[in-house]
């Protein structure tokens with residue numbers, strides 16, 4: 001059974017005394033009460049869980065979104081303010097950070113475009129966010145990276161994430177903590193939901209690239225719990241946490257499990273590298289970009305933790321089978337149908 005206890009046994013010495021005196025923390029800053037947190041990239045899948053976790057902790061949140069409409073679903077949370085702005089524009093960031101005690105940067109993309117390149121979104125933006133935090137006296141920054149992110153990773157996604165992580169930690173005056181999760185699952189994810197969509201759409205046989213890629217799916221609420229627990233815990237300052245779930249699965253295992261939950265019989269055919277590249281070249285030209293060559297290169301390295309950062313937070317991460325059937329399977333479908341009926345005021 002899932003242990004949802006979010007914090008390790010309280011270590012008072014590791015909590016920031018929010019009265020201005022901060023023994024051992026040589027930032028030359030006086031941290032204020034952790035009242036308000038600004039989130040960038042809050043409108044997405046992980047953002048929703050972070051907002052929920054902060055609401056649970058009674059912390060006020062300001063989400064800056066590029067399009068207000070895309071983040072309206074967050075207005076269900078108490079003490080949540082939505083502002084519109086361009087996170088690549090320093091004055092907009094400065095405005096959004098005003099009055100905030102911490103910033104959480106979740107902005108990320110899987111597929112670049114001409115305007116939003118990996119370099120701009122994953123590397124330049126974290127550098128800008130850290131700089132504006134410094135200039136505006138925001139003392140705390142949580143940065144969302146990715147497991148495997150590094151300057152010499154095989155894909156541009158992971159390399160740009162690596163450069164961004166370094167930029168987020170460069171300089172002084174801001175206490176930065178980075179989180180490096182493996183693939184994240186939960187309601188609305190792009191993992192089990194994506195394969196569920198494919199399995200429903202494609203009859204009989206599913207050709208699968210990188211079937212043997214190893215992943216450690218991690219539950220979105222656990223990621224949110226670790227990140228929010230770190231906010232005022234100075235033992236986490238300057239650290240980078242790899243996060244993974246309790247089990248390692250191959251990509252084929254993920255697809256097989258998804259089919260099982262959905263009650264679908266499919267033959268999964270692992271593709272060799274040549275055919276996988278061909279498949280990616282075709283799919284990256286189609287709307288939705290189900291798979292790109294860069295994705296293939298990311299899947300070429302194991303997304304598995306050497307040491308799981310959850311240990312430091314006293315969190316036992318949830319197992320796939322304890323969560324996924326709740327939003328993919330029969331139960332999930334019933335829940336969804338009920339929500340649709342309620343929305344249509346038919347019951």
Ligand SMILES: NC(=O)c1ccc[n+]([C@@H]2O[C@H](COP(=O)([O-])OP(=O)(O)OC[C@H]3O[C@@H](n4cnc5c(N)ncnc54)[C@H](OP(=O)(O)O)[C@@H]3O)[C@@H](O)[C@H]2O)c1
Pocket residue numbers: 040041042043044045046047065066067070087106107108109116121144145146147180181182183184185190
């Ligand atoms: N999901 C995973 O499996 C996983 C695993 C490891 C790491 N991560 C990292 O976790 C973070 C959150 O991921 P997610 O799954 O929540 O992704 P998501 O659902 O796609 O959300 C991404 C967020 O970034 C915003 N964004 C993207 N490009 C932007 C741009 N150019 N300017 C401003 N905002 C932009 C999006 O805003 P709009 O709503 O306006 O598009 C959205 O709020 C990302 O950094 C991702 O790399 C995710």
